[in-house]
Amino acid sequence: MEDTMQLIREEIKKEYLNFNGTFAIMFSGGKDSSLVLTLWWQALQEIPKELRTKQVYVISGDTMIETPLMANYVRKTLDTIEKQAEIDELPIVTRLVQPEMKNRYFFKLIGRGNLPPTPTSDKGRWCTGNLKQTPTQRVVEEILVNAPTDFSSEVIVMDNSLEKQFNQTSLDNSYKVHMSLGVRNEESARRRNSIDKHAFDKESKYAKHSDYKEILCYHPVKFVTNDELLFYFLELGTLPFGVTLEELEKQYGASFAECGLQHSKMQNKSCGVAGSRSGCWTCPLAKPDDPMLIGLIEEGKTSYSYLLDWKKAHIGMRNDVRYREVKRRVKENQHKKSHGINNKGQSSIFEMEQFEYQDEYYFENFKRANTDYDPGGFTVEARKILLEYLLYVQEKVGELLIEEEEILAILQAWKNTDDISIERDELVPKPFKFDGTIAFDSEGKMKKTNNPNSIFFIKVDMNMVEDDLVLFLKERQRITKQSLFCFPGFQEFKNEKLVWNTATFVVCREEIQTEQAAKELVWDWLWSKKPSENSMKFALRFLIANAIGVTLTKKYEVIEERESSIRTVKEVANNIPLYETEAGQLSLF
Secondary structure, three states: OHHHHHHHHHHHHHHHHHOOOEEEEEOOOOHHHHHHHHHHHHHHHHOOHHHOOOOEEEEEEOOOOEOHHHHHHHHHHHHHHHHHHHHHOOOEEEEEEOOOHHHOHHHHHHHOOOOOOOOOOOOOOOHHHHHHHHHHHHHHHHHHHHOOOOOOOOOOOOOHHHHHHOOOOOOOOOOOEEEEOOOOHHHOHHHHHHHHHHEOOOOOOEEEOOOOOOEEEEOOOOOOOHHHHHHHHHHHOEOOOOOEHHHHHHOOHHHHHHHOOOOHHHOOOOOOOOOOOOOEOOOOOOOOOOHHHHHHHHOOOOOHHHHHHHHHHHHHHHOOHHHEOOOOHHHHHHHHHHOOOOOOOOOOOOOHHHHOOOOHHHHHHOOOOOOOOOOOOEOHHHHHHHHHHHHHHHHHHOOOOOOHHHHHHHHHHHHHHHOOOOOHHHOOOOOOOOOOOOOEOOOOOEOOOOOOOOOEEEEEEEOOOHHHHHHHHHHHHHHHOOOOOEEEEEEEEOOOOEEEEEEEEEEOOOOOOOHHHHHHHHHHHHHHOOOOHHHHHHHHHHHHHHHHHHHHHHHHHHHHHHHHHHHHHHHHHHHOOOEEOOOOOEEOO
C-alpha cells in the first residue's frame, strides 16, 4: 500500500516540476480530498525548498448550507492548513469560496420563491451550479487571469517502472491551471461514470474541464481502493497538514470505517451507507429521511432532528398547491404587460345598462381564463413560514444557519418581486407543523394525498377578464399578506351569449371543518379582509354574476328536466307493447 502512495507522490512531484502553470487542489474536507491534499503535501515536502516556486491553491467551497459540523470543520481545517504550510515552508494558499447573495440557497428559495430541485428532474436542478460550480468558477477565473505563463522547469527523473505506470503526461503547456480533484472509481458507479465522461480515456488520470479548455483536471487517487485509503489514514494517525484522523472521522461518524474492509459483494458501492456522505443538510435531491442527518442524530447530534424536520417540510411544501402561486412569474409578467391593452374596450357584461345589449362579438372575444394547470413558485406567505421556521430551528440547534445579511436581502426580494413589505422585527421564530401534501397531476386532477384534513373546492364567479383576474389575486396577496391557491376557469351560457371567468379555491386547514366555513374564509380573503377599491368593485360584480348564474343554471335545469321527461315519455311509449284486436283496434291487452 505504501508503494501505491509513494508512486502517486512521485507522480505529483513530476507534475509539479514539469507543469508550467498554477496548481489548484479542490478540497471539500472529505476523505478523498483529504487524501489528495495529504499526498500533495508529502510530495512537496520531498521537493527541495528552492524548487518550490509555484503556488498551490487549496480551494474549498462553502455552500452555506453544509451541516454546522462540516462547515465548522472546513473553516478550522483551512486555518490549520495555512498555519502548517507556513511552518513547513510550502507554497500553499487556501481560498474559501461562497456563492453570491443572488445564488444562495435560502435567498433563491425563500427570497425569490424558487422551488427546491427534485431528484427526478435535471431541468430544475439549480442548486449545484449556483452553490458550487459558479463560486468555484469565479476563483478559477481569477487564478487563470493571474496564472504565470513562463516557468523554467526542473525535470525530475523517474525510473522505468514508475514511468511505465504513469505513461500519461500533463506536459501540454496550452493548459494554464492544473486542478487536482479527489475522485475515486471505487467511490460509486455513478461517480465512476462521471469521471470517465471527461477523461482522456478510462485508464487515464487526466481529464478535460467541462467549462474551461485552459484547465487540466488531474485525479491522482482515481484508482485507490477503499481499503487502501482507510489503512493509509490509520497508519498516519495525523494528516501532515495538522488534522487528526479522529477529527476527520467525526464528519462521517460510524460510516467512516465502512470505506475499508468491504467484502466482494460491497465493492464498487459508496463509502458508508448510501447517502451518508456529508453534504448540504437541506439537500432536496436526497430522500426526505436523509441518512446523513439520521446518522448524525443517532450518533449524538440530537438537535439535528430540527434540521431534518425543516428539510422534510420544505420538500413537502414543494408540490402542495396551498403554498404555490397560481401562475408562474413569467406568466404574471405577461398579464401585467397586456393589462389595459388587450382588455381595451372590454367593459363588463354585468353593468346593468349594458346587460341586454351584449353582442356576439363581445362573447366570442372575451378573454377567458387559461385553465391549464401550471402553478408558480412559493408564495410570499409560504416563504415567510419557511424563514420563521428556519429562525426557530437556528435557535434550537444553537448554530448559525442563515446570516443576518441574507435575511435582509430576502425581505428586500419580497418587496421587489411581490411588492410585499415585511420588516425584520416582524419576523418571529416559530415552529411549523407540515400537515401533508395536497398535490395535483399535470392535468390538474387531484392525486392521492396524505393530508388528514378535509379539502374543499370553493368556486367563485369573478366578473373580470383573465389579466384582471390574475392581477386581482396578486393584489389580495399583497394587501392581506396571505395566499389562497385557485384554479382559474370560466362559466358561459352560449344561448344568452354570456361568459365570465371563475376561480375555484382550494381550502384545507385543520380549523376548517365545513364547506360553509371554507366559503366564508374565501369570501373574507377576497372582499372583506382589508378591503380595497378593487375588492369592493369586484364584490358587487360577483354578486351580479352569481345571481345571473344561479338564475340561468336553474333555467337550464328546468329545461333539461322538461326535456328529460319528454324523452322518458317517448322511451316509455316506444317500449309499450300494443296488440291489434280482431276488429282492427290497438289495445294494451
